[in-house]
Amino acid sequence: SVNPMAYEAQFFGFTPQTCMLRIYIAFQDYLFEMMLVVESVILKKLDGFPGCKISPFQIRKSTEKFLLFMKEHFDKLFGKMEEMLLQLVLNIPKNVLLPEDKVHEQYPYSKEQFQALQDEISQLQQQYRAEASAGQALRAELEEQKAVQAELEKILQWFDGLENICREHGIGNFKESFVFLAQNSKKLQDVLKDVEEKSK
Amino acid sequence: FDELIVETATKRKQWPKKILMHAIQTMKAEQE
Amino acid sequence: TPGRAQIFATVVDTFLEKLLAAGSYQRFANCYRCFYELQPEVTRSIYDQFISQLQASIKEEIQEVKDEGNLEALFNSLDKIVEETTNQEEPAWRPSGIPEEDIRSVMVPYLLKHRLYLRKILKEKEEENQKVAESVLAGRDRIAELQQLIQARKQAWQ
Known part of the structure; x- marks a missing residue:
C-alpha cells in the first residue's frame, strides 16, 4: 500500500516522495550527461591519433560498461539515501501535531457534542430574543402607566x-x-x- | 496523484482558517 | 541530537562519497582499457574532470532543491515542533479525510466564546427586565391606589 505522506505534504508544501524523485532524476541525468561528455572527449582525443586501432564502437562499449556499473551503484546507494531521508528528515513523527492542528488536541468534540453546543447557542439566542421582546413590552407599559x-x-x-x-x-x-x-x-x-x- | 495530494494538503491547511474567518464575522455581526 | 538539516547534508554527502568511491579510477581505467593503454595521463585527467564535474553538479542540484523548497527553514521549524512534543507518545491527531468533521474542532473555541457572550448578555437582559418589571408592578399598584382615591372622592360628592 502507498503511504501518500499527506501530512508531510501539508507541512512541506510538496510530497517527500516527489522531492526524492526529482533529486533522483536530476542526479541520473547528470551522470548520463557526464558519461556522454567523457565519451565525446575520448573520441575527440582519438581523432588526434589517425593510426589508432581503437574504434568509436569500442569506446561506446566501454562507456556502456562503466555507466552500467555506476548506475547499479547509484540506484543502490540512492535507495538507501531515500529511505533514510524519508524516515529521518522528510517525516513527521506519529506523535507530533503541527501547530495549525493544535486545536484538535484541545477541543476534540464529537459530532454529538458539537451539535449540543450549537443547540445551546440557538436556545440562548431564542431566550435573548424573548427577553428583549419582554423588555420592550415592559417599557411600553411603563410609558402607558406614566400617562x-x-x-x-x-x-x-x-x-x-x-x-x-x-x-x-x-x-x-x-x-x-x-x-x-x-x-x-x-x-x-x-x-x-x-x-x-x-x-x- | 502527487498534485492531488499537495492540493488536498494545502486546502486542509488553509481552508479551516478561511471558513473560521467567515464564521467569526457572522458571530461578531450577530453580537453587534 | 543532530537537526534535520544536518542529517540531510550528512546523508547526501555520504551518498556522494560512496558513489564516487564506487566509480574509482581503477574501475574507470579498466572499462576504458584500450584508451588507458594508449593515453594513461589523458585518461587520468578525463577521469578527474568527470568526478569533479559530477560532484559539483550533484551539490548544485541539492542546493537548488533546498533553496526552492526553503528546506533549511522548514527543517529547523520541524525540529522545533518535534522538540516541543517530547512528552507525548501516543499517536497525534491526523486529518480524518472528512472536512465537515475536521472543521468542528476549529470552530469550537469560537463557539464557546460566543456562548459565553450570549450567556452574559442574557443574564444582563434578565436583570434589567427584572428591575423594569418591578417598576411596572409598582406602577400598577399606584394606578389602582389612585383609582380607589378617586372613587372615594366621587362617592363622597355623590
Missing part, C-alpha cells in the same frame, strides 16, 4: 381644587355646610308656612 397616572392625578387635583375653593370661601367642611344649609332651608320653609297660616 395614565398623570391623568388620574389630574382628576385628584381637580377634586382638591374644588375643596380648596370651598375652604377659601369659608366652608371648612362642605358636607356639613351643605347639611346645615339644607336644615336651615327646611326650618325657614317651616317658619314661612307657620307665618302664612297665622296670617290667614
